[in-house]
Amino acid sequence: MPIVVTRDRSGKMKHIVTVRQHAFPIDEPASNGGEDAGPTAHELYDSALGACKAMTVLWYAHRKQIPLEDIEVTVDRDDSEERKGLYRLRVTLALGGPLTETQRQELLTVAAKCPVHRLMTQVTTEISTQLAAPAGTTG
Template sequence: MTILVKRNRAQAMQHHVQVRHHTLSVDEPPANGGEDLGVNPHELYDSALGACKALTVLWYARRKQIPLDDIQVAVDRDDSQERQGNYKLKVVMTLTGDLTDAQRNELLAVAGKCPLHKLMTQATTEVTTELAPAPQ
């Protein structure tokens, strides 16, 4: 699958991200030269983790018939040491429903196994960047 990121030349820094048939706007806040017309890349990264945990927990609860009524995930970032190679994300899940303590703990454990959590903490990601051929 290819994700396409295209600049909106009518704005200072805004880009549109095309994923399948979905479009997201990304931008930077004014302090970084943008106009805050969308989330920034760090926010996409952080929110991907929160969304993955929410979807994984909901899927699991439905599959196991655990009475989870709702889930809310808050992700807080500490990027104060990012340049030193330490990027901290704190995730707090709010679960509602007629849940026992054992079910709550089971869902917490499942959240720690979401695919993006594993990807961010257990996998080595290799990135290559190259130029497309110059237009003729």
């Protein structure tokens, strides 16, 4: 199922992302020419990692009957060397519930194995970009 990103002319840089039946705005902060009407593309990338870790840990805890009551994932970005090929993300997990230290460490290990973490660090992603046929023509 495709993800569609469409220009929203109500803002300078604003776009609407549609994923299945969900739609949300993306934008740039004013310092980058936008109006801060939504997260940036980089913030979506970073948040995908945090969301995946949260859901993976919660799924695992339920499956193993570990008494995890709450989870909060914080993702901090250091993109100061991105143009040199280094993009750093630091993830912090806050786990709530009557967990033993062994359970906490087990959940930390599981978080490092979430599918998005693996995509970002262990998989070669190939991207092809092409132009759609101009409106009013058949391809």
